[in-house]
């Protein structure tokens with residue numbers, strides 16, 4: 001890819017009540033009047049930016065949102081929201097993701113709004129040729145970029161700091177369910193994977209492991225020996241990952257509650273009394289993560305679980321989600337009581353209904369909730385709402401790092417803000433077992449990566465609702481490529497472990513998961529290079545191609561620098577339409593054991609343009625870009641067993657020559673963050689085609705790597721192979 005740079009300008013909108021600490025580089029301020037595009041005005045409090053959209057303009061980004069990759073045609077709101085129904089009419093999900101890139105009239109530009117409060121977007125909804133951005137609290141900074149798509153993404157990502165990279169084991173398959181309630185359930189999951197010989201690296205513990213949903217407690221009946229369990233699993237290469245929720249149960253004698261009170265570490269109401277809301281445990285207080293002392297105190301609590309052998313966490317309900325507040329419930333109950341005996345007409349009945357439904361996550365509660373700033377002043381939560389989940393997870397990441405200095409923390413979170421991208425990964429919350437949500441997962445991945453959330457993924461198979469076997473298989477086939485590959489489902493839904501389905505589907509899921517592990521050397525390398533180069537791992541086609549069709553393809557992705565994906569996301573489909581911006585090698589993969597045979601027998605070059613490809617249920621369609629190569633290693637059942645593979649099989653579409661530098665490192669330390677990182681290694685694979693002869697050279701640090709086998713498909717459709725053994729004494733050409 002080209003390495004074009006992009007320009008950036010900063011416009012200061014006003015001082016936020018709390019610094020977001022998102023941007024790590026100082027960009028000089030420009031007067032607002034000099035905004036090169038549209039009109040930027042202050043309208044009473046809010047800032048309003050009206051941007052003209054040309055007839056063919058395409059708007060990418062805005063992170064975690066419903067709808068397609070091109071965001072044009074709808075309204076969105078940045079206001080971290082606990083909403084488990086991701087229907088296309090929803091303006092806000094869990095993230096405050098405010099970076100976008102536009103292609104208009106042959107030029108790319110981008111923008112990023114760094115603010116703690118809400119933003120309202122109208123992307124050609126009211127008026128088709130206009131985008132309006134309203135920064136509700138009128139504070140923060142607006143950054144404006146020009147350059148190439150890739151250059152703008154890189155510049156933005158440089159501004160916010162290097163994206164979070166988890167430990168290498170986090171690229172393995174992870175199994176979760178709200179419903180594994182005790183040690184026996186967790187052990188049954190492990191034995192299920194063992195019995196079916198399916199790779200696994202982590203099992204999640206949802207809220208039931210806690211004693212009455214109290215953070216940093218473990219229910220002694222359900223988990224009588226957590227250290228023993230965590231240790232036994234760790235010995236098998238499997239991590240246990242407990243959930244931590246934002247709300248702290250109000251319970252005299254519960255140490256976290258008592259300490260929080262004593263330290264004045266909880267959010268309050270306007271008068272300074274700890275604010276009472278309710279979530280899973282009933283009444284809770286919310287730690288005041290915007291207060292550095294409270295954040296540090298909460299972050300330090302993770303050590304208690306780490307001392308019991310826990311190495312990773314998921315932070316949840318941190319928008320924060322509020323079932324009801326004490327005062328909101330009181331007012332509602334009073335109102336309801338007054339309705340007894342009333343003849344409720346249309347207005348009366350709807351008001352009654354809204355009184356109940358409006359209890360959760362109410363604007364009044366977000367206004368009433370207050371934070372105490374280090375200088376002692378109190379501010380309403382509403383104006384800084386979008387920082388809450390970010391600051392919780394940052395506090396956690398920093399606490400984990402204090403406990404385990406120099407090592408990569410494993411942490412995913414539900415609510416997020418751009419500032420968090422350098423600290424943790426995210427999962428995309430409570431989706432449903434719907435084909436539409438598989439497509440949403442496909443379309444959302446590039447927008448998350450643009451924000452800086454490269455380590456991301458959806459609940460594979462869907463969280464709510466019942467997954468069909470076919471949906472599970474197709475979703476897994478796509479998730480082979482998502483950095484976070486976690487199967488998670490809700491209480492009461494059809495079980496989603498691979499063996500909960502018929503034998504054929506189980507075999508297909510097993511093949512997909514094993515292919516994920518076989519692809520790990522490539523996937524990890526591509527991921528880390530995206531982190532290090534501030535690039536996208538999963539991108540719209542227009543990241544590399546700017547022809548008219550590439551700008552509008554909504555269901556294909558570029559993966560790394562070498563691959564294009566065209567996942568199947570339609571029920572009963574046995575094929576799909578695919579668009580190729582240039583000739584590529586179509587590689588229909590079934591499983592690792594048949595990978596070479598799949599390539600030899602079924603791979604072929606497709607010309608640029610539109611095609612229909614057959615994709616049977618057991619097949620993952622993959623495309624290799626011209627003069628590019630990808631590689632696979634023999635899969636194991638744990639990521640740890642895949643370190644330093646002994647053999648690599650390289651598949652390529654090489655017209656003249658291709659070089660691939662496969663990155664690797666220790667997979668656990670933060671050494672990769674130093675520019676002259678000593679822990680990093682590259683295996684450089686060079687393949688050249690001259691006439692009929694394919695030659696291969698491999699420059700590797702890996703003492704164990706014994707053979708590299710290349711299978712190449714030529715424009716003529718011929719497959720050539722070339723095998724090299726190490727030490728390089730023998731080059732065998734076929």
Ligand code: GLC
Nearest residue numbers: 178206207243316414429430
């Ligand atoms: C929330 C989370 C979900 C979790 C559930 C119970 O809905 O998004 O992943 O399983 O809470 O903790």
